[in-house]
Amino acid sequence: MRNRTPRLIGFFILVLFATMFALPFLWQVSTSLKTEDQVGKSEFDLIPKASTIVFNGDVVQVKPVERKGDRQVVEIIAGSAKGQKITVLPSEIHLTPHLEWSNYSEGFKAFPFFRMLRNTLVICFLVVLGTTVSCSLAAYGLACIPWKGREVVFWAMLATMMLPAQVTMIPLFQTFKWLGWINTILPLVVPAFCGNAFFVFMLRQFYRTIPASLTEAARIDGATDLRIWATIVLPLSKAALAVVAVFSFINAWNDFIGPLLYLMDDEKYTLAIGLARLQGQYSSDWGRMMAMSVVMTLPLVVLFFLAQRTFVDGIKLGGVKG
Amino acid sequence: MKSRTFTGIMFCMPLIVGILAFTVVPVVASFWFSLCNYPILDPPKFVGTANYVELARDDRFWHSVRNTFTYVLFAIPSGMAVGLGLALLLNQKVAGIKVFRTLFFLPTVVPLVANSVLWIRLLNPQQGLVNTFLKAIGVTDHWLPGWITDEHWAMPGLILMSLWGAGGGAVMYLAALKDVPGELFEAAELDGASPVQRFKNVTIPMISPVLLFTGVMGLIGGFQEFARAFVMTKGGPWDSTLFYCLHLFNSAFTEFRLGYASAMAWVLFAIIMSATIIVMRSSMKHVQYEQ
Numbered sequence: 001m002r003n004r005t006p007r008l009i010g011f012f013i014l015v016l017f018a019t020m021f022a023l024p025f026l027w028q029v030s031t032s033l034k035t036e037d038q039v040g041k042s043e044f045d046l047i048p049k050a051s052t053i054v055f056n057g058d059v060v061q062v063k064p065v066e067r068k069g070d071r072q073v074v075e076i077i078a079g080s081a082k083g084q085k086i087t088v089l090p091s092e093i094h095l096t097p098h099l100e101w102s103n104y105s106e107g108f109k110a111f112p113f114f115r116m117l118r119n120t121l122v123i124c125f126l127v128v129l130g131t132t133v134s135c136s137l138a139a140y141g142l143a144c145i146p147w148k149g150r151e152v153v154f155w156a157m158l159a160t161m162m163l164p165a166q167v168t169m170i171p172l173f174q175t176f177k178w179l180g181w182i183n184t185i186l187p188l189v190v191p192a193f194c195g196n197a198f199f200v201f202m203l204r205q206f207y208r209t210i211p212a213s214l215t216e217a218a219r220i221d222g223a224t225d226l227r228i229w230a231t232i233v234l235p236l237s238k239a240a241l242a243v244v245a246v247f248s249f250i251n252a253w254n255d256f257i258g259p260l261l262y263l264m265d266d267e268k269y270t271l272a273i274g275l276a277r278l279q280g281q282y283s284s285d286w287g288r289m290m291a292m293s294v295v296m297t298l299p300l301v302v303l304f305f306l307a308q309r310t311f312v313d314g315i316k317l318g319g320v321k322g
Numbered sequence: 323m324k325s326r327t328f329t330g331i332m333f334c335m336p337l338i339v340g341i342l343a344f345t346v347v348p349v350v351a352s353f354w355f356s357l358c359n360y361p362i363l364d365p366p367k368f369v370g371t372a373n374y375v376e377l378a379r380d381d382r383f384w385h386s387v388r389n390t391f392t393y394v395l396f397a398i399p400s401g402m403a404v405g406l407g408l409a410l411l412l413n414q415k416v417a418g419i420k421v422f423r424t425l426f427f428l429p430t431v432v433p434l435v436a437n438s439v440l441w442i443r444l445l446n447p448q449q450g451l452v453n454t455f456l457k458a459i460g461v462t463d464h465w466l467p468g469w470i471t472d473e474h475w476a477m478p479g480l481i482l483m484s485l486w487g488a489g490g491g492a493v494m495y496l497a498a499l500k501d502v503p504g505e506l507f508e509a510a511e512l513d514g515a516s517p518v519q520r521f522k523n524v525t526i527p528m529i530s531p532v533l534l535f536t537g538v539m540g541l542i543g544g545f546q547e548f549a550r551a552f553v554m555t556k557g558g559p560w561d562s563t564l565f566y567c568l569h570l571f572n573s574a575f576t577e578f579r580l581g582y583a584s585a586m587a588w589v590l591f592a593i594i595m596s597a598t599i600i601v602m603r604s605s606m607k608h609v610q611y612e613q
Contacts, residue, residue, distance in 0.1 A: 007414065014411040018425050024486060025428070027451045028440050044454040134336040141333025147326050153334050153341075160345045164546055164594055166570055166587040168344065170580050171351035194340025225329050254433045256549040261575070272435045276553045279439050286443060293436040304431045308424070315493050 028297075032290035033099045037064055039286045050098035053088055055081060061098065103287040104295070111278050111292050113271075120253060120270040123185050127252040128245050130192035131199060135244055136237070138195045139203035140229045144215055154204075161197045173261060183264040188255070192248070199244045206240040207233060243314040246307050253300065271296050352584050360581035373585035383586070385561055386569040387593075392477060393565065394544040394597075397484045402537060405491030410525075412492065413499045423496065426489030438553040441483045445469035452482070470555055473562040480550060480563060491536045498529040530609040537605075538598055545594050566590060 026046055031039060033048040050061045053074065060081065062074035068087060076084045107113070141147075142154050176187040210233060218228045234241070259273040269277070275296055279289060304311060331338070356373055358366035377383050408426050412419055432440070444451045447468045456466055469479035502525065510520045526533070548567040551557055557564035557572075570590070574583035 007416070010411060010414045011416050014414070014416070014422060017408060017411060018422050021426055021429060021486065021489065023451060024440060024444055027444065031443065040449060044451070044458060134340075138334045138337035141330050141337075145326055145330040145333065147330030149327070150330055150334070153338060156341055157337065160341055162595070163345065163349065164542075164587070164591055166546065166567055167352050167584075167591055168348035169587070170355060170574055170584050171348035172344065173574075174351075174580075175348070191340065191344050193336060194344060195337035200337060225333065229333075250431075254435075256435055256552075257571075260552075272433060275435045275439060279435075279442070279553060289439055290443065293439040296436040297432050300431045300433060301428065304428065311427075312493065312497075315490070315497070 028290050029294060031286060032103055032294050033101070034103075034287050035061075035063075035098065035100045036285075036287060038095075047097055048099055049095040050100065051093050052096045052098075053086075053092050053094070055079075055086070059094075059096065062093065064093075100287060103291040107288040107291045107295070110288065111274060112266075113292070113295060115267065116269055116271045116274045119185075119268060120272075123188050123255075123270060124249050124252040126185070126189040127192040128249050130189065130194075131196055131248040132241055132244050134193050134195040135199040135203055136234065136241060137229070138200045139207050140225070140233055142200070143204045143207035144210070144212075144228075144233065145225060157195075157197045157200060161201075169261075176262065182262060183268065184262070185268070187262045188252075188258045192252075196248070199248065203237065203240055203244065206237055210236055239310070239313060242307065242310045246303070246310050247314055249303070250300065352587060355581050355584035356588050358581045360579070360584075362578040362580055366581060369581070373582050374589075376582065377585055377589060382561065382564070382569065386564045386566045389477065389562070389564055390545060390547065390566040393481065393547060394541060396478075397481045398537065398540040398544050400481065401484055401488045401540060402491060402533065404485050404488035405536070406495050406533075408489060408492035409495035409499055412496050423493065427493050428489070429486045430490040434549050435553055437483075437486075438550050441479075441486075441550075442470065442554050445479045445483070447471055470563075471559060473558075473560040476555055476559060476562045480554070483550070491540075494532055494536060495529060498532040499525070502528040527608075530605075534601075534605050534609050538601055541597055541601060542594055545590065545597070 030046045030048055035048075035050045037051060038045075038049055051064065051074070052059050053062050053076075054060075055076065058079065060076050061078040063077050065073045065075050065085060067073070070089070071087050072090050072093065073085055073087050074093065076082055076086070142150055172187070176182060179186075181187050181190075214232060215228050218232055219225075223231075254272060255270075256272045256276065259270045260276075263269055263273060275292055278292060355366055357368060357370060359369045359372070360366040412423055412426070429437075443449075447453055447466060450469070452469065453466050457463075467475040467478070469482075470476045506524050506528065507520060510524050515523065546567050547565045548571065551563045551565045551568050552571070555563040557568050566586070567590070570583050570586045573579050573586060
């Protein structure tokens, strides 16, 4: 009994915090399904509702239009009497649970979601491909082949990690402009094919744990390094490569400043930049904004649940051992 | 042996090209630009340290420095404290820990822009979740903070928002807590140490390397804060959320003062380096590494 109380308190606090952390998500989803007149309400209500009246014996959804004295003019917005305006007493208007899916369908119209999704996925795919291949090649070169100067390359690489991106941002922008790469995905994709210091470092640490006897045996049998890399090292490092793939995917999906600098045309926008622009244009249409932010978040949440192990591995690799 | 050097270089070729093309050359160019007057369309013209002198005299520059330091000084320690608190809560032996861990971590997965859009709404003074909650616990309208719309509350609003991401640190602290040998706590308990003493003298020292790591990473990221302010406030109201990097971005890409912005980038580098060194040095005595 003595041991129970602190435990219960601990569990209670845990649930309290969990609720606080979950609330923004619930609120987001709930707002994305609310009607326009309900979004503006300042009461805390997570269940989306719509104003309804009983009309000709049916419950129909209405939208408040104006007040006339103590009466309210409402417009019927669904069913066969759609568009009809009638005057009712405020007490005749009821709130019934209702999911306003039009926030999503209307959002998709104002916001070319699928085009942006395709743009984003093309960039993500190329970034993931470039990063995993180039990083694992470089990590193999740094960990498994003894050669003069590899320490120099390794330390130079670590030094680049210290530098904030803002220092190189302006010259890179000018270079890409000079190359005619502005308004193409090249500035976002090509650097990924040249490795990423953090991921190379992580993979190198991992490759060093692969027993040299394994690679040496293959070498004595006449295998080239490229073959050893492809047939021995890559299969052994699937878990670490998954970490690189997942995290570089997320970085590319979330990247904001890159597309902001380099993509000019609407047709080329990624989700991140598209949503930021939408926020500028439709800042008052909250149901729709929330719907679109749900749509942008959902794929990452799904990815997280599919690859939860990889996430945890990655955080531990990056944190505890990095 | 000669061929091995060749093979090694070939494997690292993309990396070497990348370091040269995307770091070394731009770094040299950036330093040169910082010493030039460079209004994007005309070629850079050498002006010596004029940009740096102008920075020192620019009120908005100092304002952005103050804003960014305020953010870093409040958001990073409080984020770490919340993260550590969550980790301790997760380190209990109760059912469903994995579900809770997932829940706390999930906000860190939300894309930055989607997160910003969500929080503009949550921090809305009239209809936002935060103020609705405050109202529910009895805060009167007069005392409700104007969060991102009031210049005094915009920065606290962004700091509050950053706490929603504290679960990332929590997952790391939890991993470190799990690695602490149980005998240490048992020994401390036998010696009569209270829970607070055990926390202070066993838990904190044992996870101090991870605390330092997240602190330094948070610091580096905090000084580079950009996208949230860009999407949510554009630096306003009244420049109250004009972060250093937002000011830098505006100088470069809306005012087209590339030389000036490059000088800002180098000052940022100096600030981040000094802050990192100061934190590392001052924590050296307190951080315990195993063996």
